[in-house]
Amino acid sequence: MAESATPGNAFARTRPSFLPRQLSDAELALFVSAGQRRELIPREMIFRKGELGRAMFVIESGTIQLEFGDGMPDKLIGAREFFGELALFIGNHARVANAVAAETCVLRVIEHAAFESLLQTEAALLAQFMRRSFSYLVASEQQLIQSLKRRNEDLMVTLDSLRHTQTQLSTAERLVRTDELTGLCNRRGLYHYLDELGLRRAAGMRLGLLLIDIDRFKQINDHYGHLTGDLALRAVAAEVQQAAAACDLPCRLGGDEFALLVLVRDANELRDRAMQIAEGVRALRFRAPAEGLQVSVSIGGSLCHETAEWSAWYSDSDCALYLVKGEGGDNCRVIA
């Protein structure tokens, strides 16, 4: 018989409709007369997958379970059915499944010698049996191919869904690091960037940090309302973004506080970037209902020391910002 199976329920039974699987009366009588009787108790092992087979088996009564493993479903076969016949047709055939008694069974074991002698004496009947067996084998293989195709399709669907999930995860990850109002990186994004920075440092360049804070932003909110306040935040964000090169990281750290992490050659270049932002913000003009609104920023900056901690760079820039605020704002100061 064909030792193959189709996926589906745990004990799928394959039955090509055009071939009776059960032995005819004559075939059964022949194998009962030629085979050795063997009684099995439930769960008794007949052979194991991978063993070299020397005999085929005909089931007189009871049920045998064929366990194919590798994710294939098991198969149950019953009275008048046969299994393991490839061991007689093909020399040194390794069993492709475990065969176990699913309940109390009576088998007929047909050894190689007995089969050979039947071939001499009952050639016509054995030819019919072999034709049945080969047809069943071909049908089973076709079913196996179909089931593998289906499995492949299932795998493709799973793969698609995994890709989709991966895209969703990267989108979620990006959103977690993005400030909703301005689209700039948020504080979490900045820390993540700092973690990975070591890998991306360009030779001959220094890392600079600008801290940018809107002057008297509370008054803007109070005077023009929060919607205008949001508008001002977005406008300042655009100025910070504009001063950033592709390798820089513009951020909104929270409230009216922004940061720009830049790669520059020296403190002068860092100061230029700061002035570009301050001038850009100063030049902002708003339409009604916020016409007349003047926005300015205070900026503190410092060059980051390779060996120092992030908190030290931050503190240097923050000190510079504090000095500018103390002098009335709308200016920038860079500590070299």
Ligand SMILES: Nc1nc2c(ncn2[C@@H]2O[C@H](COP(=O)(O)OP(=O)(O)OP(=O)(O)O)[C@@H](O)[C@H]2O)c(=O)[nH]1
């Ligand atoms: N419209 C708006 N306001 C916000 C947002 N986040 C924080 N704020 C407000 O920003 C204001 C920040 O005020 P402060 O920290 O006192 O700063 P400031 O008024 O700019 O004072 P100085 O920095 O000393 O010039 C607070 O009134 C917050 O309510 C936001 O997303 N939108």
